[in-house]
Amino acid sequence: MRVTVVLAVRGAREAALAAALDGHPDIVVTRRCADLVEAVAALHAGLGAVALVSEQPHLDRDALAQLMASGAVVVGAPSGADAADHLRALGLESLVGPEADAVEVAAAVLAAADGDAPRAPVPVQQPRVGNDGAVVAVWGPTGAPVRTTLAVNLSVELARAGADVVCADADTYGGAVAHALGLLDEAPGLAALARASVGGSLGDDVMERYAVRVAHGLRVLGGITRAERWPELSRAALDPVWDMLRANADIVVIDCGFSLERDEALSYDTHAPQRNAATLSALEAADIVVVVGRAEPLGIQRLVQAVGELEESGHAASARRIVAVNRVRSSVAGPRPERAVADALRRFAGVEAVWPIPDDPRTCDVAALSGRSLRETRSRSAVVRALAGLAVEIRKAAAVTSDAEDSPDTLVQPRPVRAGVTD
Numbered sequence: 001m002r003v004t005v006v007l008a009v010r011g012a013r014e015a016a017l018a019a020a021l022d023g024h025p026d027i028v029v030t031r032r033c034a035d036l037v038e039a040v041a042a043l044h045a046g047l048g049a050v051a052l053v054s055e056q057p058h059l060d061r062d063a064l065a066q067l068m069a070s071g072a073v074v075v076g077a078p079s080g081a082d083a084a085d086h087l088r089a090l091g092l093e094s095l096v097g098p099e100a101d102a103v104e105v106a107a108a109v110l111a112a113a114d115g116d117a118p119r120a121p122v123p124v125q126q127p128r129v130g131n132d133g134a135v136v137a138v139w140g141p142t143g144a145p146v147r148t149t150l151a152v153n154l155s156v157e158l159a160r161a162g163a164d165v166v167c168a169d170a171d172t173y174g175g176a177v178a179h180a181l182g183l184l185d186e187a188p189g190l191a192a193l194a195r196a197s198v199g200g201s202l203g204d205d206v207m208e209r210y211a212v213r214v215a216h217g218l219r220v221l222g223g224i225t226r227a228e229r230w231p232e233l234s235r236a237a238l239d240p241v242w243d244m245l246r247a248n249a250d251i252v253v254i255d256c257g258f259s260l261e262r263d264e265a266l267s268y269d270t271h272a273p274q275r276n277a278a279t280l281s282a283l284e285a286a287d288i289v290v291v292v293g294r295a296e297p298l299g300i301q302r303l304v305q306a307v308g309e310l311e312e313s314g315h316a317a318s319a320r321r322i323v324a325v326n327r328v329r330s331s332v333a334g335p336r337p338e339r340a341v342a343d344a345l346r347r348f349a350g351v352e353a354v355w356p357i358p359d360d361p362r363t364c365d366v367a368a369l370s371g372r373s374l375r376e377t378r379s380r381s382a383v384v385r386a387l388a389g390l391a392v393e394i395r396k397a398a399a400v401t402s403d404a405e406d407s408p409d410t411l412v413q414p415r416p417v418r419a420g421v422t423d
Contacts, residue, residue: 003113006048007032008039009077010056013098017052017077020102027106036063043070050075050112052096055083060198061090065236073112089200091240133164133246134398137282137316139256140292141306143299146326147171147292149364149374150357150387151255152180154290156373157384157391159217163250163400166211168221170238170278171257172230175223181214182371189222191229193244194237202240207248223255235277242285250400254282260313283315288397290390291321295328295341295356307349320397323351324390329359342417353416355390358382389415 005021007014007029014032021027030047033039036058043051051067053059054077067074076095078084084095096108138151148171155167168190169177178187192210196202211219224232245252256279274280283289291310293303307323310316325341333340338356345351360383367377374384393416 002026002028003050003110004028004030004048005050005052005109006030006039006042006072007052008036008056009052009054011054011079013054013077013079017096017105020105021052021109023102024106027109036067040066040070043067043072046070048072050109052077052109054079055086059090060200061236061240062198062234064090064092065234075108075112086200089202133249133251134287134400135242135246135252135254135282135285136288136290136394136398137254137256137286137319138290138292139279139283139310140258141302141309142258143294143302146364147258148176148180148255149367150290150292150324150326151253152177153374153384153387154391154394155218155220155251155253156215156375157388158251158253158395158400159215160375161391161395162217163395164217165251165253166219166221166245166249167253167255168245169223169255170233170282171223171255172233172275172278173227173257173259175255177220177255178222180368180371181220181373183212183214183220183222187212187222189220190238190241191224191232193221193241194233197237197240198234202244204244204248207244219249230275230278233278235274235281238278238281239285242282246285251394251398254286256282260309260315280315283310283319286316286319288320288322288394289316290394291323293323293325295325295337295359296332299327300325300341300344304345304349307345307351322355322390322393322397323353324355324357326357327359328356338417346418353418355386355393355416357386357390 003026005027007018009017018029018032022029031042033042039051042048049072051072051074053074064074074092076087076092078087078095078098080098087095094108094112096105138147140147152167155165159165167177169175170190188210193202193206196206211221213219224230257276259276259279261276262274291307293299323345328337328341330337341356342354345354360381363374363378363381363383367374378384
């Protein structure tokens with residue numbers, strides 16, 4: 001069977017490449033496209049097993065993801081050394097050199113069709129090795145408020161314990177990490193890194209430029225400033241960002257949105273951006289997932305459903321799961337609220353241990369009003385002690401050591417509550 005090829009090459013070289021490929025007995029060029037839009041349409045129509053593309057204005061990680069979504073293999077045809085470097089920065093490793101003759105071009109296309117060339121347009125995430133940092137995703141169902149508060153203050157406690165921490169806001173529905181720490185909305189943050197990733201210019205220097213240092217050991221990447229900007233946080237853009245962040249920090253804490261729906265399926269047979277791509281990308285990159293719920297009947301019901309949904313979806317399948325329940329109080333959960341919550345989650349969700357976060361509206365309100373962390377507001381409060389204990393658990397799970405000395409208010413660390421275990 002002959003290999004079908006779709007060409008999306010700009011410039012004078014296009015005709016020579018088409019002739020070289022058509023002249024091979026095992027290759028047929030099915031479409032010579034004027035732009036990437038036409039190439040995407042041709043591939044999704046099943047007209048090509050291989051796409052040969054050159055550098056061009058709209059070729060970025062998102063465009064490559066659309067090409068690859070058809071199942072075709074993408075091969076780069078750069079016009080020079082600089083263009084080749086740019087294509088490699090976008091994630092393309094299979095390239096046809098500018099000086100390649102007809103035999104070399106055909107060999108590269110046939111190798112790609114046979115699976116001997118890389119198929120992924122973005123680097124595949126590798127297991128953690130050496131000094132790579134851990135990714136912690138803070139996620140929970142709708143109706144579980146203070147996910148952002150938990151993510152921000154966990155980051156503060158982790159940094160205080162001696163870890164080098166980056167806190168990133170990936171909530172495409174209502175990101176508020178910048179607000180929680182009193183930062184300006186205009187700070188580009190995670191969206192700037194995503195744009196650099198899409199364009200193939202992501203590097204350590206970009207992170208240093210946009211990550212705002214708010215305390216010793218803590219840098220922050222704010223989220224999108226308006227909800228309608230969610231298409232900027234695509235999966236193709238963010239997957240490399242998490243890898244870059246974990247290489248530059250001990251722990252990366254990501255504040256996620258609530259939904260796990262793959263919403264592009266609603267567009268039937270057309271390619272569409274995912275509103276929830278940032279959350280799905282973060283969960284699949286995570287080494288630890290902190291699942292957050294609310295300590296009241298409806299909140300526990302939603303948390304039970306969310307734990308099941310997370311397991312069924314397969315996202316974060318290899319991650320360590322830690323369940324935390326916020327606003328724990330006797331007025332809605334009985335005289336022993338921690339035990340009641342733990343018993344309910346074990347019975348209905350199979351959760352063996354729960355980290356209770358006590359209800360402290362006064363401390364939270366003062367912190368929100370002043371744009372400060374909970375520790376800066378009231379360092380000896382029960383909620384701060386609970387978060388400090390959870391931070392210790394995360395450090396252990398992430399295998400992050402610390403030389404920092406514990407202060408007297410955190411020497412006695414809270415522990416998770418286990419169902420059926422009496423004190």
